[in-house]
Amino acid sequence: MGEDRVLVLKTFAAPLELRTRRTLLRQWKDSDLPAWCAMNADAEVRRYFSATLGFEQAVQEAGRIRAAIAQRGWGMWALELPGQMAFAGTVGLHVTTIDAPFVPTVELGWRLCREAWGRGLATEAAQAAMQFAFDQLQLDELTAYTAEENLPSQAVMQRLGMQHDAADDFDHPLIAPGQPLRRHRLFRLRRTAT
Numbered sequence: 001m002g003e004d005r006v007l008v009l010k011t012f013a014a015p016l017e018l019r020t021r022r023t024l025l026r027q028w029k030d031s032d033l034p035a036w037c038a039m040n041a042d043a044e045v046r047r048y049f050s051a052t053l054g055f056e057q058a059v060q061e062a063g064r065i066r067a068a069i070a071q072r073g074w075g076m077w078a079l080e081l082p083g084q085m086a087f088a089g090t091v092g093l094h095v096t097t098i099d100a101p102f103v104p105t106v107e108l109g110w111r112l113c114r115e116a117w118g119r120g121l122a123t124e125a126a127q128a129a130m131q132f133a134f135d136q137l138q139l140d141e142l143t144a145y146t147a148e149e150n151l152p153s154q155a156v157m158q159r160l161g162m163q164h165d166a167a168d169d170f171d172h173p174l175i176a177p178g179q180p181l182r183r184h185r186l187f188r189l190r191r192t193a194t
């Protein structure tokens with residue numbers, strides 16, 4: 001692990017929800033799983049990940065995400081578009097566990113079903129998560145990272161006002177040397193910048 005900092009993570013007794021004009025960020029439901037599994041089986045959604053996820057792997061990942069929200073009250077929420085789409089993906093906050101120079105950190109993340117792309121929904125929902133992290137959790141900084149090639153995700157980071165410094169770029173520790181997608185870009189946003 002890298003930076004010599006301690007993260008104090010505020011927890012809440014019950015899962016929190018965030019609302020924006022078009023989105024609801026909420027705790028996951030069992031009924032989200034079919035759409036979540038279909039999304040993670042979509043090669044276009046998983047284009048900048050190492051592989052698509054099989055049903056079991058996807059269910060396990062959803063379980064870990066849901067447990068993290070149950071534990072802290074916040075996390076990678078299920079994204080609902082009220083009146084339109086019961087489940088459109090996930091957006092929120094993740095306590096990074098990889099061994100990287102910028103850890104410990106809380107990162108912003110997003111993964112949307114293809115039908116929800118191109119409407120500004122990832123940015124709108126991530127803005128709410130960002131405000132929550134700064135106002136309620138009182139975090140000093142948020143990060144986000146993705147493969148160098150994942151320009152759509154970097155565009156979300158830029159729309160959120162996050163800054164990229166090439167000196168922070170890193171090789172993802174869980175992607176083997178020589179594999180495509182290993183090189184990652186890190187973006188940061190300080191609380192004072194919002």
Ligand SMILES: CC(C)(COP(=O)(O)OP(=O)(O)OC[C@H]1O[C@@H](n2cnc3c(N)ncnc32)[C@H](O)[C@@H]1OP(=O)(O)O)[C@@H](O)C(=O)NCCC(=O)NCCS
Nearest residue numbers: 045048110111112117118119120121122123145146152153
């Ligand atoms: C990364 C990802 C969430 C980005 O989704 P996105 O739809 O491009 O991002 P946004 O929700 O911010 O939408 C922005 C787009 O909506 C358009 N848009 C349309 N209506 C809009 C509105 N009312 N408000 C804002 N933007 C709008 C914008 O012009 C922009 O389009 P452009 O990229 O053609 O310029 C999506 O590509 C994805 O889920 N990818 C797969 C998973 C992934 O890679 N996750 C990141 C891993 S680190």
